[in-house]
Amino acid sequence: MKKIVSTSLLLLSMTLFGQAKEDSIQFNTISKEILNNGKGYVELKDLTKNIGHRLSGSPAYEKAVQWAAQRLRDAGADKVWLQDVTIPVWERGKESLKITANSGRWKTLKMLSLGNSEGTGGKDVSAEVIMVKSMEEYDKLPAEKVKGKILFFNYPFNQSFIETFRGYGDAAKYRVTAASLTAKKGGKFAIIRSLSSAFDDTPHTGAMRYEDNVDKIPAVAIGSTTADELEQLLKTQKVLATLNSNCGMKGEKASHSVIGEITGKKDKSVIVVGGHLDSWDVGEGAQDDGAGIVQSIEVLRTFKKLGIQNNHTIRVVCFANEENGLKGGLQYGKVAKDSNEKHLFAIESDAGGFSPRGIALDMDDTKRNQIKSWAPLFIPYGVYNFEGKYSGADISPLQAMGVPTAELAPDSQRYFDIHHTEEDTFDKVNRRELLLGAVAMTQLIYMIDKNW
Amino acid sequence: MKKIVSTSLLLLSMTLFGQAKEDSIQFNTISKEILNNGKGYVELKDLTKNIGHRLSGSPAYEKAVQWAAQRLRDAGADKVWLQDVTIPVWERGKESLKITANSGRWKTLKMLSLGNSEGTGGKDVSAEVIMVKSMEEYDKLPAEKVKGKILFFNYPFNQSFIETFRGYGDAAKYRVTAASLTAKKGGKFAIIRSLSSAFDDTPHTGAMRYEDNVDKIPAVAIGSTTADELEQLLKTQKVLATLNSNCGMKGEKASHSVIGEITGKKDKSVIVVGGHLDSWDVGEGAQDDGAGIVQSIEVLRTFKKLGIQNNHTIRVVCFANEENGLKGGLQYGKVAKDSNEKHLFAIESDAGGFSPRGIALDMDDTKRNQIKSWAPLFIPYGVYNFEGKYSGADISPLQAMGVPTAELAPDSQRYFDIHHTEEDTFDKVNRRELLLGAVAMTQLIYMIDKNW
Numbered sequence: 001m002k003k004i005v006s007t008s009l010l011l012l013s014m015t016l017f018g019q020a021k022e023d024s025i026q027f028n029t030i031s032k033e034i035l036n037n038g039k040g041y042v043e044l045k046d047l048t049k050n051i052g053h054r055l056s057g058s059p060a061y062e063k064a065v066q067w068a069a070q071r072l073r074d075a076g077a078d079k080v081w082l083q084d085v086t087i088p089v090w091e092r093g094k095e096s097l098k099i100t101a102n103s104g105r106w107k108t109l110k111m112l113s114l115g116n117s118e119g120t121g122g123k124d125v126s127a128e129v130i131m132v133k134s135m136e137e138y139d140k141l142p143a144e145k146v147k148g149k150i151l152f153f154n155y156p157f158n159q160s161f162i163e164t165f166r167g168y169g170d171a172a173k174y175r176v177t178a179a180s181l182t183a184k185k186g187g188k189f190a191i192i193r194s195l196s197s198a199f200d201d202t203p204h205t206g207a208m209r210y211e212d213n214v215d216k217i218p219a220v221a222i223g224s225t226t227a228d229e230l231e232q233l234l235k236t237q238k239v240l241a242t243l244n245s246n247c248g249m250k251g252e253k254a255s256h257s258v259i260g261e262i263t264g265k266k267d268k269s270v271i272v273v274g275g276h277l278d279s280w281d282v283g284e285g286a287q288d289d290g291a292g293i294v295q296s297i298e299v300l301r302t303f304k305k306l307g308i309q310n311n312h313t314i315r316v317v318c319f320a321n322e323e324n325g326l327k328g329g330l331q332y333g334k335v336a337k338d339s340n341e342k343h344l345f346a347i348e349s350d351a352g353g354f355s356p357r358g359i360a361l362d363m364d365d366t367k368r369n370q371i372k373s374w375a376p377l378f379i380p381y382g383v384y385n386f387e388g389k390y391s392g393a394d395i396s397p398l399q400a401m402g403v404p405t406a407e408l409a410p411d412s413q414r415y416f417d418i419h420h421t422e423e424d425t426f427d428k429v430n431r432r433e434l435l436l437g438a439v440a441m442t443q444l445i446y447m448i449d450k451n452w
Numbered sequence: 453m454k455k456i457v458s459t460s461l462l463l464l465s466m467t468l469f470g471q472a473k474e475d476s477i478q479f480n481t482i483s484k485e486i487l488n489n490g491k492g493y494v495e496l497k498d499l500t501k502n503i504g505h506r507l508s509g510s511p512a513y514e515k516a517v518q519w520a521a522q523r524l525r526d527a528g529a530d531k532v533w534l535q536d537v538t539i540p541v542w543e544r545g546k547e548s549l550k551i552t553a554n555s556g557r558w559k560t561l562k563m564l565s566l567g568n569s570e571g572t573g574g575k576d577v578s579a580e581v582i583m584v585k586s587m588e589e590y591d592k593l594p595a596e597k598v599k600g601k602i603l604f605f606n607y608p609f610n611q612s613f614i615e616t617f618r619g620y621g622d623a624a625k626y627r628v629t630a631a632s633l634t635a636k637k638g639g640k641f642a643i644i645r646s647l648s649s650a651f652d653d654t655p656h657t658g659a660m661r662y663e664d665n666v667d668k669i670p671a672v673a674i675g676s677t678t679a680d681e682l683e684q685l686l687k688t689q690k691v692l693a694t695l696n697s698n699c700g701m702k703g704e705k706a707s708h709s710v711i712g713e714i715t716g717k718k719d720k721s722v723i724v725v726g727g728h729l730d731s732w733d734v735g736e737g738a739q740d741d742g743a744g745i746v747q748s749i750e751v752l753r754t755f756k757k758l759g760i761q762n763n764h765t766i767r768v769v770c771f772a773n774e775e776n777g778l779k780g781g782l783q784y785g786k787v788a789k790d791s792n793e794k795h796l797f798a799i800e801s802d803a804g805g806f807s808p809r810g811i812a813l814d815m816d817d818t819k820r821n822q823i824k825s826w827a828p829l830f831i832p833y834g835v836y837n838f839e840g841k842y843s844g845a846d847i848s849p850l851q852a853m854g855v856p857t858a859e860l861a862p863d864s865q866r867y868f869d870i871h872h873t874e875e876d877t878f879d880k881v882n883r884r885e886l887l888l889g890a891v892a893m894t895q896l897i898y899m900i901d902k903n904w
């Protein structure tokens with residue numbers, strides 16, 4: 001009996017060893033296929049150069065919808081469809097910001113109105129600029145000092161965090177709340193220092209939000225060096241600024257998220273992999289989030305190309321309207337809930353197509369620990385960090401429904417230099433870095449499909 | 453007695469905890485200082501834009517020597533000096549490569565002569581091109597098929613390796629040996645496909661070597677897409693090529709490595725941190741190895757700025773002539789040996805200023821394991837991989853003398869897109885990535901200085 005037990009244990013350990021070895025071989029096959037034959041980089045070039053930026057509601061976004069559907073068919077999806085989504089429409093229009101000080105000369109500053117903000121309606125709005133360096137400083141300012149003025153929130157991006165997402169998160173409240181805070185004390189409009197890790201004059205747009213029952217005054221961003229120059233000027237001179245802008249919300253529109261899948265061979269429960277198809281209306285939306293879109297399509301293509309027998313349905317979702325409404329993610333979650341379709345897992349790539357370093361896991365400890373136990377398989381691919389406990393915005397409605405969710409966690413050092421700017425262009429993406437992200441997602445989905 | 457033992461153990465574990473905590477605080481202080489106040493990025497801009505590429509023996513290299521000495525003084529070195537090194541001088545001069553096929557039209561190809569190779573002496577050398585895809589294929593070619601021809605070694609960079617250094621190492625023999633192999637079978641000159649991870653037409657230079665007693669025929673590199681086009685052409689047509697080049701060795705010259713140090717407070721044993729000051733004669737030598745130079749100077753500046761009391765001497769060495777002779781590294785090793793100066797440790801940064809991912813350790817297992825035991829301190833900074841067992845070329849003479857050596861191991865995905873090319877320019881370097889490399893080296897040297 002003792003002998004039999006020993007033999008069983010031996011067989012078990014051999015089996016486990018054999019299993020790990022088989023997985024390791026499959027990881028290598030996936031990696032080689034994508035690094036050598038991956039189409040994501042060429043597809044991203046096509047998306048960014050032939051369609052370019054694609055804010056929800058724009059004609060370019062509608063082109064991107066057709067583009068994504070075709071790419072999913074090309075990749076071998078068994079089924080491709082468009083999911084109806086009603087999206088808000090925001091348009092920028094012409095805009096300019098000028099300042100003048102003692103010299104009397106006007107200087108035009110590089111700037112971008114913040115997304116979802118209202119402009120000046122094409123009229124000049126002028127006033128004196130006053131600066132605060134922090135929220136605390138603003139809170140202490142009496143309303144009479146703000147009334148009739150332009151508020152310049154000059155809070156610098158905190159460079160001390162190793163993960164730049166923490167610096168971004170730390171500064172984000174300035175972008176989101178500056179306008180309403182300024183309006184509540186009677187200011188004319190708000191200028192913020194961009195949420196940027198770079199020391200350049202590139203302004204970063206991004207979503208802001210108006211509080212209910214507060215005047216919708218304009219809010220614009222300027223680049224880091226422009227902010228530094230304005231700060232210097234304000235030390236010795238009275239500065240007047242004039243904003244003329246035409247941006248604003250233009251109602252709603254019917255649009256679509258794009259979905260493609262390969263049907264599960266064992267059951268129809270769903271594994272989602274996705275990114276968002278929309279971008280801001282500047283640059284080319286290359287890192288944010290063209291990268292996530294082409295990586296997700298690469299996952300599907302690789303399963304199909306290698307003939308991996310997926311137990312569960314593997315579904316690529318190219319979400320609409322992440323940037324200024326999250327309507328695509330919300331609608332996907334609603335449809336999933338209403339149809340009672342079982343979702344096993346969802347992962348998003350929306351942190352850029354940089355070298356993958358980890359996978360953030362937003363799920364219970366049992367599942368988290370199971371994925372962490374696979375770490376030795378991932379480490380040869382540079383993917384070592386499974387400590388993050390968050391997931392992508394578009395899949396947050398799934399997460400709220402109890403679906404285990406995750407996000408690809410690439411190296412974050414370069415992202416916030418170009419995020420939401422004219423500089424988020426194809427040349428900022430490296431082929432191998434982009435494809436390695438797709439490798440890590442395919443490997444993870446292979447493991448989850450097989451073990452869950 | 454039992455009680456006493458327990459208390460001692462408790463005290464010991466508390467002490468260890470306190471120690472680890474103290475180190476962790478110091479790691480954070482170092483990181484904050486460099487990320488917020490580091491000068492390496494601005495210094496690299498100055499080096500690359502105001503001096504540019506700086507091959508050993510060129511006037512630009514001599515300017516870089518003065519530049520580095522001044523930067524070390526600015527950083528607070530107690531002592532700065534130039535170490536005499538006799539270096540080989542290689543010059544490129546004008547060069548062109550043209551091909552023609554059935555159409556009769558000549559097409560000029562982007563190309564670079566390989567470093568240390570001899571040119572055609574300004575004369576046209578023409579012949580038919582024949583292609584091999586691998587060394588094995590070349591070995592099988594009878595000499596009569598090579599005689600009088602131009603050999604095109606079209607071996608592609610292996611994209612399957614996750615660490616691109618492995619792909620580079622795999623292909624390097626083509627660059628190093630193509631000329632002599634071709635000469636031995638009577639060929640006129642060799643063309644190689646560049647050692648490049650990119651799919652573009654950028655040619656990569658780099659050192660080649662002539663075998664003794666073999667004709668010194670020319671060898672040139674072409675970019676990946678140019679190589680692909682030539683391969684396609686050769687499938688259906690006879691291709692003639694003409695090379696006209698003027699490169700060659702021009703004797704030797706007296707030059708210098710640049711050294712700066714802060715003296716040890718406890719003893720004078722030496723910890724070396726360095727990179728190489730020379731570069732190839734194209735681009736700006738930004739990632740290779742301007743990055744390593746400014747990171748090394750940043751280490752010294754940070755010790756000085758933070759007032760860290762270094763037990764041992766911390767010495768920055770900016771080595772001469774790594775690219776085409778290694779004379780700086782060899783001379784440094786010789787002087788260290790002759791003077792019997794005790795070297796405790798040496799680390800080089802010569803793999804680009806990308807996000808650090810690990811530190812390669814070339815030393816005995818006791819020391820290696822001690823450094824590995826510090827991994828938990830490094831992981832919050834993204835530095836997790838201590839498995840590499842190699843170190844920089846310039847410190848290989850120290851390694852041969854038994855000094856424990858290491859190399860900063862940054863993310864390798866982008867390096868071989870631009871290595872040894874016109875494209876190795878300042879804009880390819882990211883400020884935070886560069887500085888994080890300096891952070892990791894400073895942290896490691898802090899630990900070694902304190903514990904060895």
